Amino acid sequence: MPRCTAPRPSVLRAPALRRRIRATLAVPLGAAVLALTGCAGPVGATTAGPPDDPAPATAAPSAAPVPAGTADPPEPPASATAPAASTGGGPATAAAALETLAVKGRAPRTGYDREQFGPAWQDVDGNGCDTRNDVLARDLVDVVHRAGSDGCTVLSGTLLDPYTATTIDFVRGPATSSDVQVDHVVALSDAWQKGARQLDAGTRARFANDPLNLLAVDGPTNQAKGDGDAATWLPPNRAFRCDYVARQIAVKAGYGLWVTAAEKDAMGQVLGECPGQVVPADPGPAPGAGPVTGPGAAPEPTAPGPATPSPAAPAPTDPYPNCSAVYADGLSHLTPAHPRWQPRLDGNGDGVGCENP
Template sequence: MSGYTSMSATPPASGIRWTAAVVLSALLALFTPSLPAIATDAPDGTSTTVAGPDAAVEAADLLATLPVKGRAPKTGYERSLFGPTWADVDRNGCDTRNDILRRDLTEVTFTSSVPCTVKTGVLADPYTGTVINFLRGTTTSSAVQIDHVVALSDAWQKGAQQLTIEQRTAFANDPLNLQATDGPTNQQKGDGDAATWLPTAKGYRCGYVARQVSVKARYGLWVTQAEHDAIADILAGCPGEPAPASVTPAAGTTVVYYANCTEVVTAGAAPLYADTPGYRSGLDGDGDGVACEG
């Protein structure tokens, strides 16, 4: 798609490079037994920065710190080992699938006045370079699916068996590891790694493998030799590609929501006019187009 760019973090300042010692120190912190921090999309549509590789770390440098091993057996793998499907890990009242739809889609509408369950939206799919209209429904929702950038089964075979259930649940719901994409494309990928599957949109491949590297470093996972070489080959074509620590919401996804007029007043936003972010008829008792004016 013309003008479509990678969703990676802001490139590092000129001349900034990590030494091997600094990278190793950062990686050691990732192997502590504490639960990895979770990035969330707050109800107002903002994105918080997650713990993980610093924005100044180049993906190629971080790749060099990942262990290279063969796949462990897939024996015992079950989806339930990564926690409930689309849990509300950030306790914002919305499940992870809807959080990611809200982050990655534009022109979002919701099924109710509460900005949680996404009803419609438009996806500029980074994997295919196409634009997809999302409409919630029994036969239509699958047109847009949420991909695990590092597939759950792939993670299971490359170190996730040693993680706790809490850490695996965090992994399965980590926004850095999740991307809304074309449904058939997600199905085609399956549990493929970079050696067996890449986005058809070549302009996004650098950003895609950089996210895989960040995710694997964050959760202490390894790569196979073929996977390592495939990622290295791609990153060689985009020197300086950063290892992202978070994902920027799609343009136009900001949602302002006030539960009541007390919140409006506290935020210093009163009165709310009909064309003002946060206005909704439920706050406008007399229906005059001005809410919380009293």
């Protein structure tokens, strides 16, 4: 009798995101090949949600027949990192990657707070710039940086908005900064209810600052999205919906998050119009750039000389009327811990108000 060996999928050198989705897809494909040749293969694997999640589980369609007696594997480690996909020598399609996601009910929002994902806009990649400025520099064109900020602070630029297919001139300032906002493609609240509650604090901070999960977009459209998933909100620009859904799938696969049945159906309908859509690779942070100052860019102020201190006025406690007043006070965002917090300043419900100066 000829000796049977399990076929090994080809491996490409690809970012971490592709390796993990490839590994997820390779197991059922290898099992199917072994079944056809009459050889006993390894036990297949299924994706399981967090063990202590109260939401009811819904069986997800499998990408290929799985041998009887298959047992659920242990949960992915809490320090999961973003994977990416490749099978058979090419990038995985978003439709195939969707089949690797667990399908479960939405868990309660209990315990969610924006602070669960760390302070807003950290410098997780260590390049000296906060995440918001990294994303603006990556997604805008004709970018002008503030002099003396080491190429970090974006003063102006032009956004070709993917959500609305419009062109937006971005100018940093109290009355204009919110015209362009940085959206979490998979909203933080949605992630919390679909598995991120089980991740450790460091992984959640990476999730909130992951370039793959961030896009500079039209501010009012981002506010309208809130924490919606694909079942409740899609970009008005229909031409971008395939890319949008593929990015959501890549992010959820990378962090071991699940989808609801309605969400999966909505994603499948979108991808039905673009069956060849592939999962995106991690774009990474914007490349470092030296300071660029445009006409009229103000130089950094010099330190003032000694001055006679004057009695401090009592701090106001009345609520801020709007985000412009927040920025005028020199604040980049607001949280419920601030004495002048107002819930209406948190348009997307993520626990941080006016977070886009």
